[in-house]
Amino acid sequence: MGRxxxxxxxxxxxxxxxxxKKGFGGATVREICADAKTGVNMIHHNxxxxxxxxxAIVEQFSDDVFAIPMRLLDQEPRGKEDFAARMELLFSTxxxxxxxQRHILTVVVRERADPPAFRAxxxxxxxxxxxxxALGLVRSDLDxxxxxxxxxxRLLNHVIYASWIEKVYGASNxxxxxxxxxxxxxxLSVFLDGVTA
Amino acid sequence: MGRxxxxxxxxxxxxxxxxxKKGFGGATVREICADAKTGVNMIHHNxxxxxxxxxAIVEQFSDDVFAIPMRLLDQEPRGKEDFAARMELLFSTxxxxxxxQRHILTVVVRERADPPAFRAxxxxxxxxxxxxxALGLVRSDLDxxxxxxxxxxRLLNHVIYASWIEKVYGASNxxxxxxxxxxxxxxLSVFLDGVTA
Numbered sequence: 001m002g003r004x005x006x007x008x009x010x011x012x013x014x015x016x017x018x019x020x021k022k023g024f025g026g027a028t029v030r031e032i033c034a035d036a037k038t039g040v041n042m043i044h045h046n047x048x049x050x051x052x053x054x055x056a057i058v059e060q061f062s063d064d065v066f067a068i069p070m071r072l073l074d075q076e077p078r079g080k081e082d083f084a085a086r087m088e089l090l091f092s093t094x095x096x097x098x099x100x101q102r103h104i105l106t107v108v109v110r111e112r113a114d115p116p117a118f119r120a121x122x123x124x125x126x127x128x129x130x131x132x133x134a135l136g137l138v139r140s141d142l143d144x145x146x147x148x149x150x151x152x153x154r155l156l157n158h159v160i161y162a163s164w165i166e167k168v169y170g171a172s173n174x175x176x177x178x179x180x181x182x183x184x185x186x187x188l189s190v191f192l193d194g195v196t197a
Numbered sequence: 198m199g200r201x202x203x204x205x206x207x208x209x210x211x212x213x214x215x216x217x218k219k220g221f222g223g224a225t226v227r228e229i230c231a232d233a234k235t236g237v238n239m240i241h242h243n244x245x246x247x248x249x250x251x252x253a254i255v256e257q258f259s260d261d262v263f264a265i266p267m268r269l270l271d272q273e274p275r276g277k278e279d280f281a282a283r284m285e286l287l288f289s290t291x292x293x294x295x296x297x298q299r300h301i302l303t304v305v306v307r308e309r310a311d312p313p314a315f316r317a318x319x320x321x322x323x324x325x326x327x328x329x330x331a332l333g334l335v336r337s338d339l340d341x342x343x344x345x346x347x348x349x350x351r352l353l354n355h356v357i358y359a360s361w362i363e364k365v366y367g368a369s370n371x372x373x374x375x376x377x378x379x380x381x382x383x384x385l386s387v388f389l390d391g392v393t394a
Contacts, residue, residue: 023307026222110220110307112361119365139390146383149362153350164309165346168316186343193336194391 008046010036012060013103015053020106024054054111060104061115069093073124076131083137084192090125091151091188095180098159106160122148139197147195154187205243207233209257210300212250217303221251251308257301258312266290270321273328280334281389287322288348288385292377295356303357319345336394344392351384 014035018027029050033040047053063070072090077083098105108115129144138144158165211233215224226247230237244250260267269287274280295302305312326341335341355362 022222023220024223025219109358112358112364114361114365122365142387143379143383146380147387149354150351150384150387153354154347157346157350157354161306161309164311167309168311168319182340183343186340187347190339190344190347190388190391192391194387194389 007036007038007042008056011038011043011046011053012057016057016060016103016107019054019057020103020110024050024107024111054107054113057104057107058111058113058115061101061108061113061117063117063120065097065101066094066117066121069097070121070124073128076128077135077137080137080196083132083196087192088184088188091155091184091191094151095155095158095184098155102159105156109156109160122152125151136197138195142195150194151191158183204233204235204239208235208240208243208250209254213254213257213300213304216251216254217300217307221247221304221308251304251310254301254304255308255310255312258298258305258310258314260314260317262294262298263291263314263318266294267318267321270325273325274332274334277334277393280329280393284389285381285385288352288381288388291348292352292355292381295352299356302353306353306357319349322348333394335392339392347391348388355380 011032015027015032018032018035021027029043030040032050032053033042036042043050043053047056069090072086072093077086107113108118125148126144129138129147132138133140133142133144138147208229212224212229215229215232218224226240227237229247229250230239233239240247240250244253266287269283269290274283304310305315322345323341326335326344329335330337330339330341335344
């Protein structure tokens with residue numbers, strides 16, 4: 001990295017922001033370049049075309065994004081308390097990762113992209129839940145794939161629809177650190193009560 | 198109603214489908230009219246412009262959509278079994294409503310629209326959970342607004358991202374009736390175990 005302000009990086013940032021806001025079809029090459037403060041030929045120069053830019057944006061959603069949450073899943077849970085503690089950390093570090101990459105995440109979801117890092121994360125999480133199930137920590141009748149979705153739906157929507165949720169529910173999801181802490185705790189509590197054996 | 202095949206209705210249908218697929222910015226007036234098999238001036242004639250068409254699409258998400266699920270929430274729960282039974286019916290009839298209006302729902306979510314019917318549904322659901330809490334059926338430490346979100350996130354994402362989930366998880370969410378029944382049962386079970394007192 002280290003080229004934080006290269007025109008390539010600025011185009012990726014501006015592109016992610018505009019695709020997140022207007023969708024891939026709604027953002028023009030011209031406005032992306034204007035936002036990135038580059039010449040209008042720079043998308044062509046760096047990425048061939050708008051599709052190439054989208055690909056580069058989705059690739060930003062790399063293994064790095066999930067480095068911290070993934071590490072929590074490296075070993076199988078040692079018991080009930082350890083399982084609960086690691087789920088709590090998994091919820092909060094995954095939420096942090098999503099918030100840090102909010103625009104890219106929104107583009108990934110909007111365009112139904114399939115970054116390998118996301119797939120790897122889900123696979124590892126599911127494996128961890130399978131281990132927990134084998135150890136009698138998770139209810140044996142539950143589908144672990146469904147359970148990963150339960151948590152990810154909550155976290156994804158919390159980040160992607162923050163301003164929408166705020167409009168409909170009046171909850172200041174995002175800006176309010178205390179609200180987020182309560183939200184996380186409350187969700188975790190339902191999740192743990194629902195899944196543990 | 199009764200004018201199912203009027204050009205107005207065809208434009209609403211074609212618009213919902215194209216906005217769902219490409220986003221509001223990505224779909225052109227020309228292609229919407231082509232898909233609806235109307236002349237290119239018909240959006241102007243019926244809705245003034247593309248914004249007007251979007252508004253008409255969101256308005257399709259009316260009280261009718263939630264008529265059946267809403268009725269389940271009319272009376273407070275009579276006890277533990279009644280609460281569980283009504284939650285089960287609420288999950289399944291809401292999912293049905295979402296599936297029936299899949300394109301319109303996708304547009305509502307994509308464009309972060311705020312149909313009054315959706316707000317009314319959430320408000321009524323929350324009130325029902327408050328009643329259940331007062332009756333000691335729902336854990337007293339849980340925020341009922343958060344709980345409505347728990348269920349709605351699951352159902353919304355299940356419908357909106359059906360093809361994406363199928364690609365990433367390999368689960369044929371949609372086409373497979375048996376899979377859906379299992380999915381609903383499993384989610385309901387986590388939800389009920391997580392929320393009931």
